[in-house]
Amino acid sequence: MSTELRIDEIRLETLRLALEPPFDAAWDPEPRREFEATLVRVRTDTGIVGIGSGDTMDGFERHAHLFIGRDPLTVVSHARTLETISFHSGRYWPLEAALWDILGQACGMPVAKLLGGAATRVPAYASWGRLCPSEQRAQDARELVERGFRAVKVRISREALDEGVEVVTAVRSAVGEALAIMVDLNQWWRMPGDEGRGLGPADARSLVGRLRELGVMWVEEPLAGEDRAGMRALREATGARIAGGEMARTFDELRLALDAEALDVFQPDAVLTLGISGARTLAETALRRNRWFTPHTWTNGIGLLANLHVCAGVGGGPFIEFPYDPPGWTPERRDFMLAEPLTVDSDGLLHVPQAPGLGIVLDEHAVARHTERQLVLS
Numbered sequence: 001m002s003t004e005l006r007i008d009e010i011r012l013e014t015l016r017l018a019l020e021p022p023f024d025a026a027w028d029p030e031p032r033r034e035f036e037a038t039l040v041r042v043r044t045d046t047g048i049v050g051i052g053s054g055d056t057m058d059g060f061e062r063h064a065h066l067f068i069g070r071d072p073l074t075v076v077s078h079a080r081t082l083e084t085i086s087f088h089s090g091r092y093w094p095l096e097a098a099l100w101d102i103l104g105q106a107c108g109m110p111v112a113k114l115l116g117g118a119a120t121r122v123p124a125y126a127s128w129g130r131l132c133p134s135e136q137r138a139q140d141a142r143e144l145v146e147r148g149f150r151a152v153k154v155r156i157s158r159e160a161l162d163e164g165v166e167v168v169t170a171v172r173s174a175v176g177e178a179l180a181i182m183v184d185l186n187q188w189w190r191m192p193g194d195e196g197r198g199l200g201p202a203d204a205r206s207l208v209g210r211l212r213e214l215g216v217m218w219v220e221e222p223l224a225g226e227d228r229a230g231m232r233a234l235r236e237a238t239g240a241r242i243a244g245g246e247m248a249r250t251f252d253e254l255r256l257a258l259d260a261e262a263l264d265v266f267q268p269d270a271v272l273t274l275g276i277s278g279a280r281t282l283a284e285t286a287l288r289r290n291r292w293f294t295p296h297t298w299t300n301g302i303g304l305l306a307n308l309h310v311c312a313g314v315g316g317g318p319f320i321e322f323p324y325d326p327p328g329w330t331p332e333r334r335d336f337m338l339a340e341p342l343t344v345d346s347d348g349l350l351h352v353p354q355a356p357g358l359g360i361v362l363d364e365h366a367v368a369r370h371t372e373r374q375l376v377l378s
Helices: 060-066 075-088 093-107 134-147 161-178 201-213 228-238 251-259 275-288 301-314 364-370
Strands: 007-023 032-044 049-053 121-127 151-155 180-184 218-220 242-244 320-323 349-351 371-377
Touching: 007 060, 007 364, 032 093, 049 093, 049 301, 060 075, 060 371, 075 093, 075 275, 093 275, 093 301, 121 180, 121 301, 134 151, 134 161, 151 161, 161 180, 161 201, 201 218, 201 228, 228 242, 228 251, 251 275, 275 301, 301 320, 364 371
Parallel strands: 121 151, 121 320, 151 180, 180 218, 218 242
Antiparallel strands: 007 032, 007 371, 032 049, 121 349
């Protein structure tokens, strides 16, 4: 293959899908009435186009000159450049995903194979996003089992801990051991304007202990990300697995968590934090220390594909996150820009596309219909 490639254009398309009914995510202060996705297309002088999506890419145009005209296949160099930009402004990891897409296409193989090719499919866990009554979640859990899912993640609000435990209890009673159950408290990071008091070590220890008795597989982000000592203490006091890292700002933030024995499960999202390159390095390091690597992925189908390739490539698991909470959050809504939404098979497995690159196939009519603005950088 020729390596004489150059980036000659970066195109950013902001897509917006109206949500009716709205989606009331546990972490959002208001119901979400529209879903925004930024599509990144990187075109080379040979005609190969790489695609990425995930974070907003707001303000990227100030830094495009650092990539235009350069070889897209030098992905590690570009990832390091993105790290320097992240210190000063936004996180633009969807660009790196697009570069890996180009590399896979240039090499004629899926990105997962370039990253190691450990697996071609990964079991998916249904990731619920809303806070719902226990009766509703019990029925939802039964339906997940019928669809082939093997695991589910439940959100618990720090303002309603008892109600959250009731939901987990109801799910366990409804499906027994047919579903592994994870719990997410979303305490590592805060939404803009959230000044409320977070869980302290005593409250977190009590909650995690109760969840441990219910056989929860892991408890996600029960404390603030900087409280590594607190998370280690939770692990030691309860014996429960502690997970986190989806919005970590730097590689070292998660390296320090690994060194401090703060986490059992590492969850960087390749299109929000670390990129594919950094996530792979973190995953391989964590796996060698007998920790789990199972990336967060609550953006859209393109972000899900990027994380799937990393997880399968390095042999992560035991599950990968699959955002799914109908009727408000369905594969069709999540993946509205794709020709076909990503779905699990009857055994709850998510398959890695075997096409070269990330295997992204856009629905160009849907993209055109939902494009709100477009920026072409060359």
